[in-house]
Amino acid sequence: PFEESNRAVADNTRAYIEEKFPVTKINESYENGRGTVTYRVNELPANDTLILKPDDPLARLYFGEGWGAKLFFRVSNPREMELWLDAFEANTSHWGLFVNGAEIARQVPPESKTQRARLPANVLRQGINEITLTFDKTFPITESPNHPLSIVVRSAGEEQGAFGHIYVNGQDASPNLRGYNIVVINPEKDGAVEARANFDTFGSEQASERMAEFIAQIPNGRIVAVAASDEASYRLTQAGVDALKALGAKIDLRGKFRWSHALLAAKGSPHTAREAASEIQVSQIIQGAGLTEPAAAARIGAIRIEPAP
Missing domain, CATH: 2.60.120.260 (Galactose-binding domain-like)
Known part of the structure; x- marks a missing residue:
């Protein structure tokens, strides 16, 4: 829907939709200066591979x-x-x-x-x-001989599911609360979880300070998995951003309301970090078998x- 006062914006939006999306306009109606355009999504051809x-x-x-x-x-x-x-x-x-x-x-x-x-x-x-x-x-x-360490980091903003899962050998070790969820894993002890914490960087600026202190005390060589849940940007401060960058993150979530953000890093080796973030979809990082169940x-x-x- 749109009004005469924003016709230019509405026209540009319509042009973008009709150019970029597989849709067909099926109805257009106006009343008292307001209008609504309805589209039907076209059925895409099947891909047989x-x-x-x-x-x-x-x-x-x-x-x-x-x-x-x-x-x-x-x-x-x-x-x-x-x-x-x-x-x-x-x-x-x-x-x-x-x-x-x-x-x-x-x-x-x-x-x-x-x-x-x-x-x-x-x-x-x-x-x-x-x-x-x-x-x-x-x-x-864990009973499989020589099984590789399996880690799955899945992050979703509020409109994508609002979760922050961190699966270690199939077990969800994440606090899975709003903000940044962090799990510390010892790769030399078959993926033993040594610490886990949540920092509500939506609700409090102090959460960033606590997150920075938590990350600073993690020993080098530990695997650090980070998953944002629901909303983690609103009161995220420079201290929190710098702490994540020290792990290898390149994305500053500030100004990215309700984005997903996933990070998997080795403390002390920021160049090896893997990261994903998105405004519109779940972010996921997988190491090993990618198990979300223990068996x-x-x-x-x-x-x-x-x-x-």
């Missing part, structure tokens, strides 16, 4: 709820497809593959790190297809679905 990797923050949108690993894949023209599981490791005796409820494969995990399965055309359908991987058991990740059935480096040759 899909590649999912665990460090992609949007990958979770393809997965369904429940036990096992369920994902949804859109097909425009049903035909024989191939499913590839790259860097596949499973500590189970059997794993199965179902497409739209039909069992396609059930087999013992071979030694190969790449698994391939054919998806017959007669079980696929136009539109959304449900693909499910099943396993006969799960196991605690797992398999590890998969990437999932690919593509037309069969």
Whole structure:
């Protein structure tokens, strides 16, 4: 909606929407100097090739709820497809593959790190297809021999979900409160969590001072995971910004109301830090297997679905 007093802004906004977004105008009405333009989002053509990797923050949108690993894949023209599981490791005796409820494969995990399965055309359908991987058991990740340390940092501003999760070997160690959440991890002790704290930099300027003091006393070599939740910018001060920059952060969240902000760093090695921030979406950083549960059935480096040759 817009009014005559801001017609220039409204016209520029309409032009931007119609140029950048896949929409069709379906209605335009005016009354007493006020107007409303309604758009319909156009259906995008299906992409018959899909590649999912665990460090992609949007990958979770393809997965369904429940036990096992369920994902949804859109097909425009049903035909024989191939499913590839790259860097596949499973500590189970059997794993199965179902497409739209039909069992396609059930087999013992071979030694190969790449698994391939054919998806017959007669079980696929136009539109959304449900693909499910099943396993006969799960196991605690910490009991897996030589398992790599798994860390997932997920940050969301108030309008994106308002959370600040920090998963260490599948366990959420974050206080998950408004502001900055920090977890200190000892990589030499199998990812032992040595400290955790929350600093409400939305509610208090003193929180930045406390955060700076907390970060300063962390020993060098420790892994520091930082996740902003809800809103962390409003009363963030220079002291807080400098403390995060000492870890390797490059983003100053001040003036970025309700942004997400995630940071994973090694204290004393700021050049190795990894960081993500966004005004409109969840920020995520993954190290290792990317577990958000303490037990797992398999590890998969990437999932690919593509037309069969």
